[in-house]
Amino acid sequence: MLIDFFETLRKAEIPVTPREFLDLLKALQANLAFADTDAFYLLARTCLIKDEKFYDRFDQAFAYYFSGLGELPMTLEQLIPEDWLRQTFTRQLSDAEKAELSSLGSLEKLLETLKERLETQKGRHAGGNKWIGTGGTSPFGHGGYHPEGIRIGGQSRHRRAVKVWERREFRNLDDQQHLDNRNIQVALKRLRKFARTGAHEELDLDATIRATARNAGHLDLRMVRERHNAVKVLLLLDVGGSMDEHIQHIEALFSACRTEFRHLESYYFHNCVYESVWRDNRRRFDQRTATLDLLNTYASDYKVILVGDASMSPYEIAVPGGSVEHMNAEPGQRWLQRLTQQWPSLVWLNPVDPAYWRYTQSIGMIQELVQQRMFPMTLEGLDAAMRELSKH
Numbered sequence: 001m002l003i004d005f006f007e008t009l010r011k012a013e014i015p016v017t018p019r020e021f022l023d024l025l026k027a028l029q030a031n032l033a034f035a036d037t038d039a040f041y042l043l044a045r046t047c048l049i050k051d052e053k054f055y056d057r058f059d060q061a062f063a064y065y066f067s068g069l070g071e072l073p074m075t076l077e078q079l080i081p082e083d084w085l086r087q088t089f090t091r092q093l094s095d096a097e098k099a100e101l102s103s104l105g106s107l108e109k110l111l112e113t114l115k116e117r118l119e120t121q122k123g124r125h126a127g128g129n130k131w132i133g134t135g136g137t138s139p140f141g142h143g144g145y146h147p148e149g150i151r152i153g154g155q156s157r158h159r160r161a162v163k164v165w166e167r168r169e170f171r172n173l174d175d176q177q178h179l180d181n182r183n184i185q186v187a188l189k190r191l192r193k194f195a196r197t198g199a200h201e202e203l204d205l206d207a208t209i210r211a212t213a214r215n216a217g218h219l220d221l222r223m224v225r226e227r228h229n230a231v232k233v234l235l236l237l238d239v240g241g242s243m244d245e246h247i248q249h250i251e252a253l254f255s256a257c258r259t260e261f262r263h264l265e266s267y268y269f270h271n272c273v274y275e276s277v278w279r280d281n282r283r284r285f286d287q288r289t290a291t292l293d294l295l296n297t298y299a300s301d302y303k304v305i306l307v308g309d310a311s312m313s314p315y316e317i318a319v320p321g322g323s324v325e326h327m328n329a330e331p332g333q334r335w336l337q338r339l340t341q342q343w344p345s346l347v348w349l350n351p352v353d354p355a356y357w358r359y360t361q362s363i364g365m366i367q368e369l370v371q372q373r374m375f376p377m378t379l380e381g382l383d384a385a386m387r388e389l390s391k392h
Contacts (some may be wrong), residue, residue, distance in 0.1 A: 005065050009048065012061040016048045023047045037066070056285035063327075140296065232263040234298050234343070238308025239268050239281060246351035249377060250307060253349070257305075265298065271312040272332030272366075273339065274323060291335055295342050303389045304339065304346040310366040310374070317365050336369040346386045348374040354381075 002025070009016045024047040033039040041062060049058050107274055204222045211220035235257055237250065267277040267289065276288040315322035317332045341347055348366065350357070354376045357363045367374045373388055375381040 005044075007273060008065045009058065009061050012057055014049070014054050014057055014061065015051075020048050020050075031333065132320055231261055232298075232302045233261045233265070234294070234302045234304045235264060235266040236273065236277065236304070236306045237266065237268050238271060238306075240270050242311050243351075245379075246309065249351055253307065253377065265302075267294070269308075270325060271308070271323070272316050273306070273334070273335045274326075274328045274332060275330065291338075295338060298343075300343055302343055303343070304341075304343040305385075305389075306346070306370070307377075308348070308349045308350065309352045310348070310350055310363045311360050312362045314361050314365060317362055317369075333365070333369055336366070340370060345389050345391070346373060347388050349377050349381070349385060350374055351377045 002021075006016065006021050010372070024044055027033070027047060028040075028045055033043040044062070045055070045058055048208065049055060077102070207222035208220065211222050214217065214220075235254070237254065244330070254266070257266075265278055268281055268284065269277050273291060273293075276290050277294065278284040278288045280287060313322065317336075320329060320331055321327045322331060348370045352360075352363070357367075363374075373385075375385040375388070
């Protein structure tokens, strides 16, 4: 059994050696882990992995081997012969031909069918409608078209995949970007106005003494705006995928928030918020923050701003395991419900033109989950969002 596990790690391109494997066997013989999966996981990682950069790949291979296809590794293309995914041509489909294609009905059915294909497929296929391949209408592979499928390798063309088995690297947003765009400068004024509105008043001691003296000793309190911005903001930013089209505007907004809000905390997510978020996209696979920790760390008086295009498969919101990047235990909608319950002052900023919102099912779902507090990233939209945050 453990020989097969060792081979699985090698197939995932993890540099494990027979010497390290023998160390693991000796540790097991010494009963350092017995009848406990978690203990075995920690022991195996300690014995086999010598560089922390392989921790994420080890986790995926471990879950794949011991849990089955329900925990497919992000590097699934490594388990498939390279020539299966080498694209040589692409079928050109008419709108009528695309309309005739149908989905398999559910994410569970999609994963079950992929498992069957992996077990039975023997060779390379291109331009077909069933097997793992390229350029056709099969729900598995890349380079073709299908209303709902699993993209394995390749580049996104139609954005119809409900899962993407690859390790994508996202870059951090630049919070020091120079705001030379006139529209963003106007938006900055709106953020500054919101910051002043939210600041508490404090006692002006000198003015109070002078006013009391002039008032024959009767106390005359004088208040002033607190000199420092007291607004506390939690900024959650969607990165990667379709958000790359909007990166310039998002960076400008991020920079404006960094300039205007003294108390600003920021985290990243991809498509929808799940059980964890991260601060640094370069370490997003090994340095994550549990979303529950956010809920327990930041008080309900924080102003929460989520920024994303809300454009994704409905499965990512409504179904456990629907995330394109991992098998999430709880659906995204449950986490969004927790966010809105914890922070009454919450808005979602969407960079997509509102004229197109009604054509994307997931945008409507997110709108409902954030209680219709989704606003476009226009001057009017930012102004409306700031007014909404000022209500609480």
